[in-house]
Amino acid sequence: MQTIMDIISYIDSLVWGAPVLIMLFAGGILFSIMGGFHQIRKFGTAWKTMLWKGGARGEVHPFKIWCMVMGATIGVGNIAGASTAIHLGGPGAVFWMWICALVGMATKSFEVTLGLWSRKVLPDGRIQGGTPFYIEKVPYIGTVLALLFAIFLVISAYGIGNMIQANNVAYATEYVIRHYGGGDTEVFYGRLAAGLLMALFTALVVIGGVRRIAEAAYYMIPFMSAWYIIFSLGIWIMYGYNLPKVIFDIFRFAFTPAAVAGGLAGWTVYSAIRYGFARGQFSNEAGLGSAPNAYAFAESDHPARQGFYGVFEVFMDTIVLCTMTVIHDQLTGALWERPDLSGAALAAESYYRAYGIYAPILLGVALALFAYTTMLTWEFYGEQNFWYFFSYKLKLIPEKVARWFWRFIWLPPIVFAAVSPQYFEAFWTFSDCMNGLMTIPNIIAVIYLSPVAAKLLKDFYTRHIYITGEAKGKPPASISATQVLRYYAKDFLRSMFTPTYVLIKENMMGRRIY
Template sequence: MDVIELIRYIDGLVWGLPAIMILVGTGVAIAILGGFFQVRYLGKAFKNLLYKGTGGKGEVKPFALFAAVMGATVGVGNIAGVSTAVHLGGAGALFWMWVCAILGMGTKAVEATLAAWSRRITPDGRVEGGTPYYIRLVPVIGPALAVVFSVFTFIAAYGIGNTVQANNVALGVEYIAKGYGWDPGLARLVAGVLMFVFTALVVLGGIRRIADVSNYLVPFMAFWYIAASLIIWVKYAGNFPLAIKEIFTYAFTPQAAAGGLAGWMVYSAIRYGFARGLFSNEAGLGSAPNAYAYMTVDHPGRVGLYGVFEVFMDTIVICTMTGIVDVVTRVYIERPDLDGAALAMEAFYRAYGGWAPPILGIALALFAYTTLLTWEWYGEVNWLYFWSKTLGLPEKPLMWIWRVMWVIPIIPAAVSAGLFKAFWDFADTMNGLMAIPNLIAVAYFAPVGIGLIKDFLKSGKV
């Protein structure tokens, strides 16, 4: 068994039925304990985006940091990941992705709240916080779980946050190159070099610079992709009722495939709906709290509302754009040979013809680039927690070592077209592993997080 086969074997174990049950169980428990606050107060979560940080403490302005988190959450998973779920799980996978999102809105809210609750503000105004800081507060096993989480996370960062993103930026550029008759291999190399340079320029400035860049890029890229997808919805409006019927029907019954293919089982719809939904919105992973801890806020419960809206926008809105496009254009049935971003590109080709490469290529590149930026920070927080907070090594040199290490894989990942599947499998595996210690802490502290959110909602501050 080679390394790639081993990764795929572990991926199958990590994303088996037990993992799905743990994720669902945690989400259901939070939803029940919180009275489905993530749905009832969605309007307030939207209104909360107007908060300017008045009376709060932290290092980064609220909307700028929210944009940075959205930049990490809205990545290639929203295009390639959703299309992979539809390819492997059929139309029914979209239903389970929505279930994952509704539950994930509550889970992410609790995670974000705990990040603000457990952080420490130093006398000079600096923040010490992140996911391992609330995990370590779990009695007896907390410190050990925090160390395990930090190791899994800075390794996982090279999957979901680095190689997958760089590979898919290059894929988007390759689509553009093919559309104009350019050399795709050279285009990938150029994309890798440019990513290397622009990522280095941003991440060397830390979370403030990452947030400042995301503040401008994220709203633009979201509008770009939503508008482009809605045009396809309108163009194929005649297929829309069939698409909705298939999504709900095949979430609970097997779906036959055209051309003598094997078809899709319900278990596949559930498994890939949840796996790709989690890859996209990251609820339960413990990734976003590493940034939310640095938000300037006046109440920990306020941060939870940002978590609610983050997952809503990522999965209910943006992932749905891709999923409906794949189904209404019928490419998921008529082109079973295509997977991931290639499947989405075929759908866009049917709607836009020769304009498809730049339209989808720009979306892929922006989604992946912003994820590269913020996941650098997620990895850095946990890298420093392990080496500095746990082992006592000097923080500043380790910080620079991490930032240099972060940009090194970008060019190799960009030019490695043949490792597309391996990068995804590695990312899936590490996501599942880092979720385990985080979910233990989230489950333990759920009453604390929910209580803080309720207290904030009662305060009338939003």
Template sequence: MGVLESIIEAINFIDGLVWGLPAIIILAGTGLSIAILGRLFQITKFKAVLKNMLYKGTGGKGEVSPFATWAAVMGATVGVGNIAGVSTAVHLGGAGALFWMWVCAILGMGTKAIEATLGAWSRRITPDGKVEGGTPYYIRLVPTVGPALAVLFSIFAFIAAYGIGNTVQANNVALGVEYIAKAYGFDVFQARLIAGILIFIFTAIVVLGGVRRIADVSNFLVPFMATWYIVAALVIWIKYSSNLPLAFSEIFTYAFTPQAAAGGLSGWLVYSAIRYGFARGLFSNEAGLGSAPNMYAYMTVDHPGRVGLYGVFEVFMDTIVVCSMTGIVDIVTRVYIERPDLSGAQLAMEAFYRAYGIWAPIVLGLALALFAFTTLLTWEWYGEVNWIYFWSKTLKLPEKPMRLIWRFMWVIPIIPAAIAETYMFEVFWNFADMANGLMAIPNLIAVAYFAPVGIGLIRDFLRSGKI
């Protein structure tokens, strides 16, 4: 067995461990516990969540405006996972996977709220107005084991940044470009190479400007890209409206019973629906990973509990809204049954092609490019925060050169990932799943420990009358 094969086998083995039934139980259990302790505040206080989105940062401290911070986080969560990840879940888990993605989202809305609140609660504002904060800063406050868990998290996080935030995004955009190239008769390799180079250039230009430039670009791009994709998907829902009752029937029915497949295929098991619904749902909304607090800590805000409501709305928009667009498009067009040879971005592209014909590559290709680009930007910052925590805050190496080293290292894998062979597609997904699962372990320990603190801060904010 060669070195590459050994690495792939190791990734698959670890991925299977961290995303087995125990991991699903832990994630669901944490979210369920928060929902019970918080009396399902993510649902009962949703009107306050919506009203809170109008906050302008009045009376607050931080580095980035509230909406720009939220847009940057949305730029990370609304990524290729909302298209390729959801389509992969439906491909591997059947229609029932979408139901479990919704369950993941409802529970994740509470988990993300606590994470975001803790990110703002544990940060430090320096005398010159700079923020020092992020996920490791609240993990390290856990008694006895906190400092060690924070170091572990920081290592897992900057490694994971190369999976969920870098190689997966670049590779799936290239796959979408490949589909476009084949449709219009262009050279596939050249198309993927050009895509990789363009992503490389634009990402480098933005990330060199730091967190404020990332937030400013996200503030401009995220509302446009979300609207573009939602409208494009709704057009397909309308065109295939006769299949909508069947689609929702399959989603709810096959969440609890095995689903047979057409053409003699083996079909889908309930465990597969749960497994891939939760895995891809978490891959998309990142609730429990501890990624978003690395940006929420920088929000200009007057109360930590306010930040938690932004976390609720983030997961709602990402999974309940945007992921549903893709999943239902895959189901109503019947491509998930009729094209079992396709997965990920290519499956979604086939669904859009059935509705938009020759315009499909433009409609979906633009969405893929924007989703991936904004994810690359914000995940660069997530990785940078944890890179600095490990090398500068823990090992005391000088901060400025370590930031430059990280930013240079960050952009290097983009082009190789874009031109990687198609069979590497599943490897990238499995690597990202593995790294995400490893991140979640120390973070969930801290979230579970500090859940009463987070819920208390959210309740205090809701009682304060500041909305």
């Protein structure tokens, strides 16, 4: 077992070395430039796109698909992953996590747009689509890259989408049991019960396919997001006097090394960049290529519309929810005073310092819900790529057999991971490694097809929204660079200063303005 872990750790160090980090960052900058920094200047459009009523070709309402994808991105990575980032990379990792999110918003919008552009709508209205469908359009090596991506995602679905989530929910269960006086026997049976219940409740939803998963996420995402934000903001308020120092440390240690209390090795700038990017991408999955597998099934009248859903997805996941975690870990002093804690344990210490005996329940509910929705969506990601590899491309087994066989073999590891706390670090290393291997073929394809995505995005906000009546006036015949800047500025200012209730009213009256 140790030999296997050494091999995985070695591959992980290669995958998340400088070349991949540079490729991700450079790709995000390239997409930002090609899109005119649309993730910033058209952020108002991303927000107002969420009010679109749907009704175009597709299988599932676009907002429900967005909730489904958010179910995958809002996982234990927002709690355990974010805490691990600052444990391994120091406060400076937060800054690089934000940078990862800003460029990731552009990356996500490009890959989601390509996912809609490459999908196939069958005569009966069913959708065939996902990340491999645009990867295979790369000349000469596209088919090989698509097959590699599919198999890497299938394997990764056992890591980021299964064992990581199950292990952390089981940890939350153990945390509650030990807090109230339980021993090792009670902890084992508690973990086992948590694993069995997760497998059961996951099975009840995933047998209904993409529609049932999206429907479940539609009801759960708003509640669990609000739950975590409210109680995390409570910690911010209680320890608000430390906030200026925390913000200062984030920017200072992003560019300078930091020492750790207790004589332990300190944090380097490289570790801040590495873990800020790795955990940031683990959380928002920008560049990973996972989200297009679900977005391809959304009702959509233009591929770039879902691209703006992707922008808001990354913003909510990393800029909002991950920031909640990394700030309260520092505000309470847990990061500096307990260098022995990492992951969910570090977040739990922060909650305990703020909420005392109520902390296990408050954090446990958040961990359980975050992990559950992630498992639901990642089961579908794995299923879709399992079908693509063995049924659509290799034609070894029929589609229905492939999908049901995948569901059958994907569920048991949930229980194994729940009762195996000794493999916690191994699960994280395995997931990091698989995520990196997925990223390589996907980012190559997105870079190659980026002119297509950029053209679609520009067409959406300079022409399509006028034709559909979503913006006032007529589409300009030709747009100069100066006119584009004025257009962005006017739209951005309006989105920032128009009350939300006015936008909602306009949407209800059929006058959706973007």
